Amino acid sequence: MGVKDPEPALVGRGELKRPGTSGAEPLEGKKRRALSNDASSSSKSESVNWNGHAVVYPMSNRGDYTTATSQPLFLQALTEAFTSDDIVRRLRDTVPRQTLEQWSHFLARCYLQDTRKFHSLGHVMKLCEKSTPVQKIATLFHDVAYFQVDNGPPPDSSAFLRDVMKLDKSEVKEHIYIIDTRAARDPTVKVVMTIFAVKEGQKLDPTIGLNEFASAVIGARLLLEGGCVPLDLVAEICACVEGTIPFRTNQWAENLYSNLLHCNKEFSMCRTAEEVAAAVEAAVELGNRDVGDFSEPEVLHFLDGTWDLLVENNPRIWVEGKRCPVLVFRSGLQKTHGFLSTVATELIFSNFRGFPSQEVYSTLSNNAIRNVDLSRIYSGLKLVLCLVAESLEVVQGKHAQCDPSKIDAGKDKIWIKGGAMVYTSPEKRGRDGKAMTTIVSGSSCSDVARLLVMHRTVKFSCVDGALSFLGKILLEILEGDLDRLEGLIANLKEESRHFPPYRALSEKVAKAIIRRCPQKLVDQVGTVFGM
Numbered sequence: 330m331g332v333k334d335p336e337p338a339l340v341g342r343g344e345l346k347r348p349g350t351s352g353a354e355p356l357e358g359k360k361r362r363a364l365s366n367d368a369s370s371s372s373k374s375e376s377v378n379w380n381g382h383a384v385v386y387p388m389s390n391r392g393d394y395t396t397a398t399s400q401p402l403f404l405q406a407l408t409e410a411f412t413s414d415d416i417v418r419r420l421r422d423t424v425p426r427q428t429l430e431q432w433s434h435f436l437a438r439c440y441l442q443d444t445r446k447f448h449s450l451g452h453v454m455k456l457c458e459k460s461t462p463v464q465k466i467a468t469l470f471h472d473v474a475y476f477q478v479d480n481g482p483p484p485d486s487s488a489f490l491r492d493v494m495k496l497d498k499s500e501v502k503e504h505i506y507i508i509d510t511r512a513a514r515d516p517t518v519k520v521v522m523t524i525f526a527v528k529e530g531q532k533l534d535p536t537i538g539l540n541e542f543a544s545a546v547i548g549a550r551l552l553l554e555g556g557c558v559p560l561d562l563v564a565e566i567c568a569c570v571e572g573t574i575p576f577r578t579n580q581w582a583e584n585l586y587s588n589l590l591h592c593n594k595e596f597s598m599c600r601t602a603e604e605v606a607a608a609v610e611a612a613v614e615l616g617n618r619d620v621g622d623f624s625e626p627e628v629l630h631f632l633d634g635t636w637d638l639l640v641e642n643n644p645r646i647w648v649e650g651k652r653c654p655v656l657v658f659r660s661g662l663q664k665t666h667g668f669l670s671t672v673a674t675e676l677i678f679s680n681f682r683g684f685p686s687q688e689v690y691s692t693l694s695n696n697a698i699r700n701v702d703l704s705r706i707y708s709g710l711k712l713v714l715c716l717v718a719e720s721l722e723v724v725q726g727k728h729a730q731c732d733p734s735k736i737d738a739g740k741d742k743i744w745i746k747g748g749a750m751v752y753t754s755p756e757k758r759g760r761d762g763k764a765m766t767t768i769v770s771g772s773s774c775s776d777v778a779r780l781l782v783m784h785r786t787v788k789f790s791c792v793d794g795a796l797s798f799l800g801k802i803l804l805e806i807l808e809g810d811l812d813r814l815e816g817l818i819a820n821l822k823e824e825s826r827h828f829p830p831y832r833a834l835s836e837k838v839a840k841a842i843i844r845r846c847p848q849k850l851v852d853q854v855g856t857v858f859g860m
Contacts, residue, residue, distance in 0.1 A: 384629050384783055396441045399450050403433035403440075406457050406469060413462040422557045432551060439473040439483045446641035447634060448472045456618055463562070463608075464615045467569030470548030471619070476504040477535045478641055482543065489547045493518055497532065505534045506543075516596070517553050520560065521545045523592050524567050526584060538574045545570040561598035564589065565608045572612030573619045576673065582681035585609050606682070613681045623677050623697040628776070631700040632707065632784055639665050640787055651790045655722060655729045655858070658792050659715035660830035666712050669705040674698050706811070707780045709818035710803065711796045714854060716821050717846055720839035721860045729858040731791045736798045736857060774809040795857050799850075806847050820845050 394402075407429045410416055417423075440449050456468040473483050482490055492515070494506040508531045513519045522528070525542050533539040545567040552558045552566065568589055574581070589605045592598065600608075617624075622634040640646050643661035646653050678693045685693075722729045781800045786793035807813045824841050828834050834842070843851055854860075 384627060394441065394450055396437045399441050400430075400433050400437040402450065402454060403436040403469065404429055406454070406465060407433055410462040410465045410469075416462045416466075416562070419559060419562050420557055421559055424555065424557045428555055428557075435485065435551070436469055436473065438485065442479055442484070444479050444641070444644060445475070446647065447637035448475050448478065448641065456615070459618065460615065461611060463565050464569055464611055466552075467548075467566045467573075467615060470544055470551075470566070471541065471570045471573050472544060473547055474540045474543035475535075476506075476539060476543070483547065486543075486547055489550045490543060493546055494533070494543065503534060504539065505532055506539055507532055517549050517560075517563075518546060520564055520592055520596060521549050521567050523595070524564060524585070524588050525571055526588055538571075541570055541574045560596055561593075561600055564592050564596075564598065565611070568608050569612045569615045572609075572616035572679075574616075575620055576676045577679070578676065579679050579681070582609055582613055582679055585612060586681070609681050610684045613679050613684060617678050617685070617693065620677055623674075623700055624693040625700060626696060628700045628703050629780065629783055632704050632780060635665065635669075635704055635708075636785070636787060636793075640789070646787060647789045653790050653792065655715055655718045655792065656831070656833060658796075659712065659719050662708055662712040662715055663830050666705065666708040669701055669708055672701060674701055703776050703780065706777055706814070706818075707784070707800075709822075710777070710781075710800050710814060711793075713818055713821050713846075714796045714799050714803065716825055716834075716842050717851060717854045718858045718860075719834055720842040721851070721855055721858065723834050723836050723839035724843065725860050727860060729860060731795045732857060732859050733791050733794075736791070736795055774804070774811050777811070777814075778804055778809075799854060799857060802853050803850055806849055817846070 408426075411420070411424045411429065440453060453468060453472065457465050460468055474486070476482065492509055493512045494508055497503075497505040497507050508522070508527055508529050510529045512529055513522055521542070525538060525545065527533065527538075527542055533542060548570065549563050549567055552563050553560070568585060571585060572582075586605060586609045589600075589608060590602070593600045593605060622631045625631045639661045642664065643657060645657045646661060649657070674694065674697050677697050678690060680690050718729050778801065781797050781804070784797065786797055803814070807817070821842055824838055824845060825834065828838065
């Protein structure tokens with residue numbers, strides 16, 4: 330769901346030298362948004378109301394948990410899984426509580442790093458809620474490694490990965506790793522390699538399964554350390570982790586089935602073909618839920634996760650806070666909008682031999698198409714506004730500084746009535762002197778207006794809130810005409826096509842962007858950003 334690479338990370342490179350990986354409190358820990366005080370964290374919610382309409386947001390990753398306070402949640406989830414009947418009957422021996430505590434501490438250190446704004450506690454606990462015991466264990470380990478976000482491997486993971494993969498030093502910034510020629514000597518690693526169809530000498534990067542493979546290796550080695558968990562169970566857990574590699578053709582599920590059968594035979598796991606097929610179904614089901622935000626019935630929930638990813642993939646937004654330049658927001662929106670404009674929605678969800686049913690699969694896919702399209706327009710609108718603000722910076726030679734006092738939520742009156750966007754314009758008045766009301770029909774326009782009003786904006790500075798405010802003004806200027814909005818987005822993307830993320834606009838391009846925009850919009854952006 331996220332954009333491939335974040336802006337070059339500000340945290341230090343090196344295995345155990347990232348923020349929050351010592352026993353100390355993470356730097357960002359106290360800023361996290363509130364989660365509930367139990368493992369069912371996403372059941373706690375926050376309601377946003379607007380003109381009689383309400384949307385309930387799960388608290389998700391917007392919590393104030395730390396490594397220390399989140400550990401009991403991981404321990405509870407592990408305990409529930411390893412004391413369930415389905416797992417107990419397959420264990421060689423009871424997993425000691427001390428072992429579960431050690432695992433939970435490791436998980437907390439991975440997921441509560443400052444760098445994690447989406448792939449964090451809330452995401453994991455949300456997935457755990459509807460998981461079988463095997464899926465729950467897989468869920469707890471499936472994102473412990475997130476190289477491009479954490480700028481390296483997980484904390485304290487060297488003992489698990491150093492004989493398996495090596496960083497390709499010729500391409501350090503791309504997080505490309507080479508599978509070591511010694512890797513398959515360890516039967517545990519060989520099982521994981523077989524399940525993932527990874528070969529010695531192969532190169533992996535985050536777009537083709539590096540994170541999931543490394544997470545599975547770490548999880549498998551931890552689970553097998555004490556001799557309580559059998560290899561066939563670990564194989565099923567790793568298969569579920571493999572199922573969370575996103576955006577692949579459905580052939581991956583058949584390949585996983587073949588890989589599991591091969592493991593079953595080579596390592597004498599004694600699983601039947603039916604049991605192997607059931608394991609693949611579990612992997613497909615977990616994989617679909619891992620990208621489940623795409624299929625949310627409420628598009629605002631999808632957008633909420635997308636914005637958490639925007640911040641996660643662009644760390645300067647949360648590191649620099651109120652001092653964060655408009656260029657950084659433009660770059661993040663540029664990557665997010667680019668992803669939403671090109672993602673193959675037919676590859677988001679998977680099925681295996683009729684599972685899930687065609688009805689369920691169609692619902693997932695149709696919701697994804699709608700959510701992606703609306704979010705593409707929303708992110709494009711905000712990209713336009715950032716490009717205008719950045720262009721004013723370049724032309725005027727001054728730093729844009731968002732002025733909260735200029736963001737008057739009551740200045741524009743926008744609401745939804747009978748499927749139409751309705752707004753009042755103080756500049757347009759009737760004979761009685763009252764502001765005129767305009768009604769714009771069209772559900773898409775109404776949906777975009779609703780997003781601008783009800784979407785929870787980035788909390789680290791006022792820029793995103795300013796963009797939402799200006800977005801409503803832009804819709805008014807364009808009289809709710811989405812064709813004109815799409816045209817403006819396309820025109821400004823064309824003007825800035827030679828300026829990728831984190832490359833400042835030239836004066837020539839900045840002037841061209843300003844000329845392409847309605848003067849009223851340019852004036853409003855200048856007012857809000859102090860130019």
